[in-house]
Amino acid sequence: MVQQARKDGEGCIQYEEVYSIKLEAMALTNLIFIQGVFLLDSITEIMKMIELQPTKDIFFRSFMELDHSNMIQILSFESRFIERLLEEVITTDHYSFDHPLFYKMQHTNKKETIILTAIEIAVENNQIIALNRMIEFVVKY
Numbered sequence: 001m002v003q004q005a006r007k008d009g010e011g012c013i014q015y016e017e018v019y020s021i022k023l024e025a026m027a028l029t030n031l032i033f034i035q036g037v038f039l040l041d042s043i044t045e046i047m048k049m050i051e052l053q054p055t056k057d058i059f060f061r062s063f064m065e066l067d068h069s070n071m072i073q074i075l076s077f078e079s080r081f082i083e084r085l086l087e088e089v090i091t092t093d094h095y096s097f098d099h100p101l102f103y104k105m106q107h108t109n110k111k112e113t114i115i116l117t118a119i120e121i122a123v124e125n126n127q128i129i130a131l132n133r134m135i136e137f138v139v140k141y
Contacts, residue, residue, distance in 0.1 A: 026063045033058060034071070043078060050084050059085050060101055069105040076118035082130035090136050102134060 003015040026034075040046050050056070059071040066074065075081040104115045122130040 030058060030061075030063070034063075034066070037071070043080065046075070047080060047084065050081065056085050056088060070101065072101050073105050073118040073121070076121040076130060076134075077125045077127065079122070079127040079129035079133075082118075082122065082127070082133050086133045086137050090133065090140060101137065 004018050005013050005015055008014050037046060037049055040049060050059070053059075059075070061070055063070070072082070072085060075085070102118050104117050106113055106115055116124075119131065119134050122134065
């Protein structure tokens with residue numbers, strides 16, 4: 001949970017919840033699937049894996065084993081992944097989320113650890129289509 005601190009009229013510090021992240025318990029099948037995604041050799045193979053999933057929910061869930069992130073954030077370096085994952089969500093009206101898809105996560109690159117969002121990763125990698133899809137999602141939900 002991320003909270004924002006502010007002082008009230010009496011000078012006392014009050015904390016407001018900004019957003020909370022729902023961490024899912026990772027089942028063995030989820031763990032095997034996600035390990036499989038990381039072991040694939042090419043973008044084409046990852047795209048096939050995404051397309052074979054009957055529902056994209058596993059990509060939206062946040063797992064402690066993924067350093068509290070979700071696969072949307074991890075795959076945000078490539079526009080085709082984001083477009084494929086978010087197209088169903090953007091084009092239908094029945095999706096409901098009890099936790100955010102885009103939030104700051106710890107990103108370790110070589111020896112440096114920085115805090116980024118999926119949107120920042122997409123911008124950093126010049127993924128304009130992914131950025132547009134993320135903005136469409138944020139505006140809709």
